[in-house]
Amino acid sequence: MPYRPSFRSLAVAFSTCACMAVSHAQDAKLRVKVKADLLAPPDRELGLSKVVYGDEGSFVALKTLGGKSALGGLSTSELGWQLHVIGSEKMAEIKHDQPKFVWGVGPVAMETIETFNKQFRIILSKPDPDHGQLLLLQQVLSPRSLTGRAAAMVAQVPYDLFGKTNEYFKPGITIGFTTTVATDGKHMLIGLTPASTTRSAGAPLVAVMVDGAMKPVWMRNLATEPANVRTEVISTSVDKNGSAWYLVKNITNADPKTKEVVGYTYSLYRLDSLGQQAFPLDLGKKDFVQEARVAQLPNGTWACAGIYSNGEANRNESVGIFRTELNATDGKWRMASRTPFNLREVKKVQRLQANMHLEQAWPKADGSLLVVAERSGMETHLVSDLSGKKSEKTEWVNGNLHVMELDPAGAMKWYSEVPREMSFTNDGPGKTFSILFQDQLYLFYNDAASNVELRKKNEAIEPVDKPKEALMLEFRGDGGYKETVVLREGTRQGYFDADAVWPLGSGLYGLEGAPDFRKDRTFPVLIEMVDGGRR
Numbered sequence: 001m002p003y004r005p006s007f008r009s010l011a012v013a014f015s016t017c018a019c020m021a022v023s024h025a026q027d028a029k030l031r032v033k034v035k036a037d038l039l040a041p042p043d044r045e046l047g048l049s050k051v052v053y054g055d056e057g058s059f060v061a062l063k064t065l066g067g068k069s070a071l072g073g074l075s076t077s078e079l080g081w082q083l084h085v086i087g088s089e090k091m092a093e094i095k096h097d098q099p100k101f102v103w104g105v106g107p108v109a110m111e112t113i114e115t116f117n118k119q120f121r122i123i124l125s126k127p128d129p130d131h132g133q134l135l136l137l138q139q140v141l142s143p144r145s146l147t148g149r150a151a152a153m154v155a156q157v158p159y160d161l162f163g164k165t166n167e168y169f170k171p172g173i174t175i176g177f178t179t180t181v182a183t184d185g186k187h188m189l190i191g192l193t194p195a196s197t198t199r200s201a202g203a204p205l206v207a208v209m210v211d212g213a214m215k216p217v218w219m220r221n222l223a224t225e226p227a228n229v230r231t232e233v234i235s236t237s238v239d240k241n242g243s244a245w246y247l248v249k250n251i252t253n254a255d256p257k258t259k260e261v262v263g264y265t266y267s268l269y270r271l272d273s274l275g276q277q278a279f280p281l282d283l284g285k286k287d288f289v290q291e292a293r294v295a296q297l298p299n300g301t302w303a304c305a306g307i308y309s310n311g312e313a314n315r316n317e318s319v320g321i322f323r324t325e326l327n328a329t330d331g332k333w334r335m336a337s338r339t340p341f342n343l344r345e346v347k348k349v350q351r352l353q354a355n356m357h358l359e360q361a362w363p364k365a366d367g368s369l370l371v372v373a374e375r376s377g378m379e380t381h382l383v384s385d386l387s388g389k390k391s392e393k394t395e396w397v398n399g400n401l402h403v404m405e406l407d408p409a410g411a412m413k414w415y416s417e418v419p420r421e422m423s424f425t426n427d428g429p430g431k432t433f434s435i436l437f438q439d440q441l442y443l444f445y446n447d448a449a450s451n452v453e454l455r456k457k458n459e460a461i462e463p464v465d466k467p468k469e470a471l472m473l474e475f476r477g478d479g480g481y482k483e484t485v486v487l488r489e490g491t492r493q494g495y496f497d498a499d500a501v502w503p504l505g506s507g508l509y510g511l512e513g514a515p516d517f518r519k520d521r522t523f524p525v526l527i528e529m530v531d532g533g534r535r
Contacts, residue, residue, distance in 0.1 A: 029532035030440055034472060034486040034525065036494050036513050037091040042521040046082065051502040051510030051524065052115045054143030058087050058094060059504055060120060061524055062113045067512065069500065071111070072176020072197020079174065081110060083146055088508070088526055097146045103137055107172030108151065114179040115143070115504075116188045117212045123177055123190060124151060127169035132159045134169060136177070136190065138214060154190070155208050155216040162192075162204045163221070176203070182238035183296070186212050189244050193233040205233065207244050207271055217242050218273035225250045225267075234266075235294060243272040245302070247294045259311055266292045268302065268326065279326055283336055286310050290318055291358040297367050302326040305361035305371045305406065308338065309352075317352040321371050321402075323410040337410025341373075341402055342417055353402070355379065362436035367408035370441050370475075372434045374420075375399030376427060383423070383465070398422040398430030401443065403475065414479030419455055420447060421463040429467075429517040433498050437507055437529040443473040444486075444527075446495050452483045467516050470495050487513060487525070497522055507531075 047067020054060045064071070065080035085094040101108040103126055111123040124137040136155040141148035162168065169175075176197030180189040190208045194200040205222035224231045232249040239245065246269045253263035266281040266289045281289050281304060292306030305323045313319060320340035324333045343350040355377030362370040379397040382390045401418040422430035422445075432445040448468035451461040470487040487494035497514040504510055507529035514522050 030438060031530045031532050032442065032472065032474075033528040033530070034444075034470075035088075035091050035528065036487055036523055036525045038487070038489040038492040038494050038515070038523075040092075040523070042515055042523045044521055046080065047522045048500075048510075048512045048524060049081070050113055050500075051504065052113050052120065053504040053506070053508065054085060054088075054115070054120060057089060058085055058143060059508070059510055059526065060085055060113060060115075060143050061510070067499075067522065070176065070196055070198055070200070071174045072192065072203070073199040074174050075172055076107070076110070079110070083113070084524075085144060085146065086524055086526075088528070091524065091526060094144065095146060099139070099141065099146055101137075101139055101151050103135065103151050108137065109172055109174045111174055111177040111190075112179055114181065114188065116179070116181055116214075117185065121214075123154075123179060125175050125177065127166075127171060128156070129166045129169065131156075132166070133157060134159065134162075134175065136208060152214075154210060154214050155219060157206070157208060157219060161206055161219060161221050164204070180236045180238050180244070182240060182242070184240045186240065187217065187238055187242040188214075189236065189238050191236065191244070193236070194231055195233055205231070205246070209238070209242050209244065209272075211242070220271055220273075220276070222246060222269060222271050222276055224248070225252070227252045229254055234292065237294070237296065239296065239300075241272070243270050245270055245294070245296075247292060247304075259315065262288050265289075266306075268294055268304070277331065279331055279333065281306075281324075281333060283308055283322060287319070287322075287338070289322075290356070293358055293361040295361050295363040295369065297325075297363050298365055299367065301328065301367075303361070303363060303367075303369060304333070305358075305369050307356050307358050307373060308336075313352055314354070316354045316377070318354070318356040319352060321373065321404060321406070323369055323371075323406045337406065339404060339406065339410075339412045339415070342415075355397075355399075356402075359432055360434050362434070362441065364405075364436075364439045368413065369406045370436060371404050371406060372432070372441075372443065373402045374432050376430070381423070383463075393423075395423050395425055396427045396430065398427065398432065398445075401432060401445075403441070403443070403479070405479070416475070416479040416481060418443075418473065418481070419461045420445070420451070421461065422446060423463060423465045424517060428497060428499075428519060429495065431496070431498060433496070433501050433511070435501070435509055435527065435529070438531070441475045443475075444496055444498070445471055445473075447471050449485050452485075455483070467493070467495055469493060470513075494523070494525070496525070498525075 046063035049064040050062040061084045084096040120143040126135045192206040194203040208219040209217045230251040234247040237245045256263040268279040290307040322336040324336040341353040357376040359372040380394045404415040405413040498511040502510040509527040513525040
């Protein structure tokens with residue numbers, strides 16, 4: 001879980017699958033297909049928890065009751081999990097099953113799934129109280145038949161590493177491990193964070209790094225700041241050396257009462273066999289970080305971009321976007337560049353942007369960063385009823401998209417503001433997500449197709465508060481963009497419901513869609529990006 005330009009589009013429809021194929025900018029030679037089976041009955045109880053690559057013609061979806069993603073602390077019956085093999089061409093289900101796992105006497109808990117080193121694996125766990133350790137196991141299965149070898153040992157993790165006693169580890173109860181594969185595919189992190197467990201209060205950050213043969217390289221826990229009242233892991237990455245990198249929001253005051261107290265800081269942590277090292281983000285005495293994302297550049301340098309504000313602004317207001325890089329020599333962040341947001345007009349008064357959320361920061365091959373931000377938060381605004389009468393309503397509003405490219409020095413190459421207003425009881429239908437593929441940036445969101453032409457003409461867009469269309473936006477190199485309706489099959493229209501986007505490799509991305517905004521019916525969506533010059 002992160003747009004566009006001129007291109008010719010070609011809609012390709014299957015009898016059982018909605019698929020939009022788009023021929024893009026000539027220099028990029030990319031085709032994008034957004035696939036979903038809109039004619040099949042949607043899932044009503046199960047939802048996507050994770051999606052991984054299967055084989056050349058399929059992917060595997062882990063589905064849980066309600067699409068739960070924080071699995072730690074839950075039993076098999078509470079998870080209600082199943083594996084579903086789905087064909088990637090027409091999105092038809094090939095098989096579904098709940099494989100059984102055996103390791104000695106007593107139940108084994110399913111933790112997560114991953115395709116690593118060209119094999120589909122299920123990560124498992126089982127307490128070993130007699131030896132004060134947790135057994136971390138794996139089972140390799142065929143991604144088509146969901147059958148295969150017996151379970152095998154991966155690592156024996158001491159209870160002390162969790163800082164927990166025997167009572168924390170219950171037979172058949174998932175711990176909450178997730179996986180992160182290194183960019184070069186040679187290492188994999190099996191880790192626990194507060195976000196991956198329902199027992200988030202006091203949850204440890206535990207990391208087990210394995211090599212391509214699933215042999216442990218090191219295992220450690222990340223020590224968080226003593227003053228924290230809550231620790232939020234924003235992102236987790238693994239570099240080619242087998243080190244884990246965590247971007248963490250350290251919350252010291254969850255409800256500050258004065259403007260002088262920010263209540264949180266951001267730090268990037270490196271964890272490996274040598275221990276841990278912290279690299280706190282600091283913008284100086286005046287400005288502070290509101291949200292941040294990190295990305296490793298092609299030369300190996302860690303870059304950070306984010307939203308910043310200062311003490312003169314209201315707490316919900318933001319000044320702009322910053323960019324900085326980590327100096328590997330002294331471990332310090334370089335002087336940050338700053339690019340202010342466009343101002344907004346409120347009752348004919350120019351104001352700072354409010355309720356800004358950083359969706360993603362994407363690294364390009366030349367070291368530039370593409371930064372995607374949007375207005376997103378609870379707001380009280382005027383809405384009209386059928387008679388045209390306006391009244392105040394408090395709900396979640398997803399507003400304009402702010403997208404910019406910052407060169408390696410942090411200077412702005414271009415800045416595009418995409419007008420949009422989506423309101424609903426929650427932020428689910430209004431969420432935007434982005435994908436960067438071969439330096440081409442794409443945005444995906446729910447909106448109204450009628451707004452596409454209004455944006456072209458630079459006219460006021462129509463606010464949206466009900467299902468209309470799903471759109472894809474592609475950026476050109478100069479910040480111009482073009483939008484296309486996707487997830488449509490005849491008279492049927494699907495919508496994005498993407499709490500997470502899972503990169504599957506080879507230009508494939510899995511996510512969840514829905515036939516409406518009700519959240520109780522969902523279906524898998526596959527985005528396929530193909531090099532148009534490839535035969």
